[in-house]
Amino acid sequence: MGLLLNFLIFPGFLFSAIIGLFASWIDRKVTARIQWRIGPPWYQNFIDLIKLLGKETIIPRGNKFTFLFAPLGGVISITLVATILGKLLINPTQSVLGDLIVVLYLLIIPALAMILGGSSSGNPLASVGVSREMKLVLAYEFPFILSVLTMVIKAGNTIRLGQIITYQMDYGSGVGSLSGMLAFVVAVLCMQAKLGLVPFDISEAEQEIISGVFIEYSGFLLAMFKLMKSMLLYIMPLFLISLYWAENIGIYSLIGKYVFLLVIIILIKNTSPRLRVDQALRFFWGPVTLLASLAVILAMLGR
């Protein structure tokens, strides 16, 4: 019963959905201010969601089951991550063995959901988006895992997320050291790609492949995808904070760090053009992987 409540309400679905939608509003508002506009009111994303829930849902020919299940699967996996992370940040000692690996796997599922949903819609533009998303996943996942590995090595070869947090509470946060700093930079870049924001919004490029993987989605299912994206905007910075920057996880300190990361994300989003998929691949497998490997080596040397 308590677990169900955790999953549905407090660190889980409802809480992360509200925070995520609010964070998406901050994104839109800051973007508008940067472009010298006024921007939407704070409840705009909630209204968008309610409106989409009330609209007709059109299901194209093709694989109906995957088309219906993909957005729901994405939301469920993100909710699981939100529950695990939220419970851990409240009490880092209740960590189970290997929860870091579970979280890493669950964080890939939104991208997989986009790939499955897009390809089951049978739209040619969606299939272009799907192929780009697949290449992007291949590109950013490797340096991301390497940067996570840095913290695993630093915290004494542990794959408990809670132990990494308690290690940082005892010996200072990961960003304080050289290897942690490098890994953090790599992780921020990978986060931008995971969120599908501007330099890496290749799979849903509005102007060239008209929102790519989402092109056939409407109504309730589109609302689920929008919700998934918003919740990811809450989960990814939180995951990075708990991995690299967790020497103090009081509520105000968490909020401050979260807003700082959100501002970095929004600034990167607003000041860079979209890369082509081959440029993104070269970027992630070239300099970013090099940086991440350097971080791993430094962590092994104890820096």
Add this chain to the structure above:
Amino acid sequence: MSLKLKALTKSLWVFHLCIGGSCNNCDIEILDLLTPRYDVERFGIMLVGSIRHADVLLITGSLTYKSAVRAKRLYEQMPKPGVVVAVGSCALGRGIFKDGYNTPCPLDELIPVDLYIPGCPPKPEAMIAGIVKLVEKVKGKR
């Protein structure tokens, strides 16, 4: 008025379609609405790329034989409830292409149009006034 329609009036996602013969000046004026001077995102109005995401099908230009089929198909693909907005003289009544050999009919003889914004091209203020009237119509009618 139900919550569904209330939310719809506060968050109109627009799919912009320029069909067939026109000078594209209406399109330029529509893009003005999104610039810092008018900024309709304040009211939740956004341009979207796919008709499946749209609540408003915004049409400029006069129909041609070829584009009439496409316009009708796009109207059928739009998830309901949705509205159709015709902008500019060409979309309203074919404009200067009235006697053209390839312009079969005004737009509202093909698909039901909810809002007419006349002008050649209409000013952005006129379009905002039109949107306000449309919202009032949605509120009053249902």
